[in-house]
Amino acid sequence: MFQYIVKRILIFIPTFFAISLIIFGLSKMAPGDPVEVLLSDGPQGGSGGQSLLTIEEGYLIKAKKIGLDKPAFYFTFTSAAYPKDLYKIVKMEHRELVSRLISKYGNSDDVMKYYEQLRKVLFIAVEIPETEKLYDIRRLIRRNVDELFKDFNEKTILFKLDTLKKAINSNYNSALSDIKKEIPKLSETFSNVKKNVSKYKLYTPRIHFYGFDNQYHTWMFGDYPWFQTVDSSAYLSVEKLYADISKLNNRQDSISRIQKPYIAKNKQLEEFITANDSTKVFSPKEIDSLVALKESIQINIANFNRAISPLLKEITVLNKEKDLLSKRVKLYTGKGFLRGDFGSSYTNGLPVTKRLTDAVFWTLLMNIFSIIVSYIISIPLGVQSAHWKRNSERFEPLLSLEAFIGSILMVILFYAYLNSAITANFFYSALISINVLFMLFALLVKEKANQGNLTVNSLGRFWFFLISFRFMNLADNSLLILKLMYMWVWSFLFFVFLLLPLIAKLILISIPIAFWGIKKLRNKVTEKTQNFSITIKGIYAKGRFIDNLSTTVLFILYSLPSFWIGTLLIVFFTTKNYGVMFDWFPTSGVQSMEYANNPNTPFVTKYLDIFYHLFLPTFCITFSSFAYLSRQMRGAMLGVLRQDYIRTANSKGLSEHKVTWKHAFRNSLFPIITLFSSVFPRALSGAIAIELIYNIPGMGVLVLKAIGERDWPIVFTVAMLAAILTMIGNLIADILYAVVDPRISFK
């Protein structure tokens, strides 16, 4: 057994890494620049009003924080044209420009030169003063340069370079002298790119190795040391320093932006004075006023300088400190997936784990409840319906007297509660007591049938059933749950019948009577062909009839799309639009605001409220899996009951009960066990639409929201976790298989 488990886990590991590779590949192919998403919604706010250099620095810091400054994988398999350190261009857009150009021309050196020149032009273009005269040309240059970063088409690049050249040559402003020098160089570098095409390099494969310091390794294993703790205070202080510096940079930027027009004005004034000095056309008065103006401007500039200089000092000091610290402390990206660090969300910077835990709670709450309910009901139902199929001529209870009384009582209770004739407390307590009494009664009837008379022991077994873990006892008593379910189904049918208008009631009653009459006329019904027998103990029907009924209902339940049923239920049973009596459940959400916000709410009230809110969604995710499980169980039971050893057991004279539960039951559990492995992924993905419809903040809604916001860490973490859960489910199923069936060898 131990060997088997170890072997199974050894198979688990390569599969796990293959899946992690697939998901990592998908996450790398996801569109959009994650750093841009981080910057646009990050805690520091928008990037308006910062200088280009500051923005780039901020970008780099963010990219480093999520480890994007590293190569993607342990190696790359590319053509020889691509340089090994292409990953060092961190900005996604720029990297794409370079790699696309290389993929076209094959000469990485020239492309890199072109890219460097383009960056240089960009930095100069940003510095063009924002005066009225230069407004148009500044905009034109900025637009063209920005577009050149996204342009891979030769013709449009040439066209843009041409328009840049023309625009600059037609303008004779001194402020454009720098850019005037650089633009021809840019065209020259691009013509070099075109000239030195080396396509043969593109078609030669090459492998570059990067070692362990790469994105996949960091994502999976983390770059945080495994066995030693890191001085977190120093780590935090580096982060804080980064934040401080960027704040100071912002302040410096904003001050110098206000200062800029003054400097420009001063310069203009000086030029004006020097130009007009020789002609001496000014009167002394005018000169005095000019000088006064000049002085005032200079004072302003000096003031600004005074304001900036401590900032600059502070920045240099901080920078030094940062350098010192960052030499001592390494900035780690994270602990890696295997150590439970799933990275941080792009949209709000919170760790993925934190966002997941809130969502997981609701999803798990619904799903665990749904799984338990569907297993508890479907196993006895499957066994029972196999019996109906086998004993198709025997009369089985369709509606027993006790179920009839119980369901009528429940209908009265519902009706009274919905008309607010009774209080909620009375309603709940009466409901619970009806159910308990019914269970007790059914148990007593069963014990009497089994033993002939009632003993104290049989009452004790009722409690034993509640805490029983063994299969046999659970199975033995599980038919009671089936009876309880009958009662609920009947009470639901009665209740719906009660609420229907009179005409519908008459039609519903007349249909079976008409069928019965037609059949009677045709067949001259004798005792043998009769399908129903109505006695004082209840309505009995032949096994064949009940089997057909139950398989049809189960089949319909199985093929009903759960998101449709969810929509229907929310349309018809949560509002008063279609009848005052149909407003049974809350429209959406997981709990009422009054209970959620009040910390003094009693535990029971709170969870009853949650149960009330989650009833419909849980029903929606339960019914299809319940039907599926029951059908599987029925098929397996029929298969087992057809076998020889069951015939032997029957012919020995064992009671049918014993044959079913002692001999056949265990062997019929295989399909159910196999299905156990698919329970986990269904729990995650099956609830997506239901959560969306009922507005439950679970995993499904989280994933959908994350896809909308391009918050990839969440999406791919959920995919990864789902895959791991499925694999664990498979593992558990395999082991359970071995436990149930001793024939399975562990070789």
Place this chain on the structure above:
Amino acid sequence: MWIFNKKKQDKIAKAIQQQTDQSYTAIVTRQFRKNRLAVWSLRFFVIILAFALFADFLANDKPIFCSVNVIITNEQGVKEKKTKIIFPIIHQYFVDLQLSKWDEVFLTQDWSQPSESTFTYNFVVFPPITYRPEKTDVANASVGPLSKQILKKHKSRHYLGTDHMGRDVASGMIHGTRIAMLVGIVAMSIATFIGILLGALAGYFGDTRMKVTRASVFLIAIGIIVFVFYAFVVRGYIMGDNIASGYLFYEMFFNFFLFVIIMGVSYGLSLLFKSIPWLGSRATIPMDIIVMRLIEIVTSIPVLILILAILAIIKTSSIFYVMAIIGSVSWTGIAKFIRAELLRVRSLEYIEAAQAFGYSEYRIILRHAIPNSLAPVLIAIAFGIASAILTESFLSFIGVGVPPEQVTWGSLLKASRDAGIKAWWLAVFPGVAIFVTVTIFNLIGEGLTDALDPRLKQ
């Protein structure tokens, strides 16, 4: 008289033959016919298929057939009246194929109410539903099937109501049939192709039977690397751009042919190296283990989440991506089926006989083994179509992957969520369509399972 006699005799002979025909197909057909529900669902499937094929003739804002009086100004400037007979819907097909053009008179024309100056109807036959699914009818936004509707001449009622933008639900459901069928068939063809290929390799060869020369192992491995390099590294950006601009299937075929050519070349080369002693000796490839691991990997990631993750990274949304993705993740069931079947078939005598004849392995697989194990795949295909349709409607219900202007059953159901809670017709009818279609395919699958189950043969 002998003719009648012969006819009668033929009939009797046929009946006897049908009774005694013990071929596998005959038994299966007989078993399938016994299941009345399955037979009826097969008939229903044909009806739905007809709906899908003739959707344009059932719900369209153009007439099916009309004779019109057109007023034409001739060269002399005299206005002339001309009678014309046209089939606008069929004509539209020709226009779409760029084989024909619309006359100017008809170009910007509301067909139900032509203005007096252009043309008038002599005789006209409109489809039963005179709305296209994406056409909005603002006057009748969010009206129910039973409530009062403002209708113009030649316009049918909104039999099943409209959504909040005034789009006809009945028309959307009829055109949605086309999408659902397309999704089911295209996705399952992709899945069947992959599934049969891999499942047959795994089942027939198993872990021990695939013996290949070392030369071909090495050369085929190199061939795969070369293919990956040229298809995805060198042509990476070109392929991405092509897929983004809608040439997905072109790229798929191109890559497939590239793969076949490179594999062919490397296999041919391996024949040359066979004569070298070390390279010529045979190595065993555990095909079964490889394929089973692959299946385990694909099934480990929950299908819906995998589809969502893949759809999330595609920039432009199209129904064809949804089909391709559903197809490429749902082949595992088919592969498992055909593997199990081939495990049984490969030890039968006739396969041994074929081997004794010296037929090549691929001939045995393609001509002898696969045709005899295809029947159970039908079960997987029937259930697969059901789940593909369900997946597609689920995706359009949550609004992922399917373009918003595309009207499908799922998007109609989604509209019930958008339109608010009062539109019961939006919640009920598209759901019924999904439910009925899914049920039909499930029933066919059930029928096939029962018919193909050897235990029920007696």
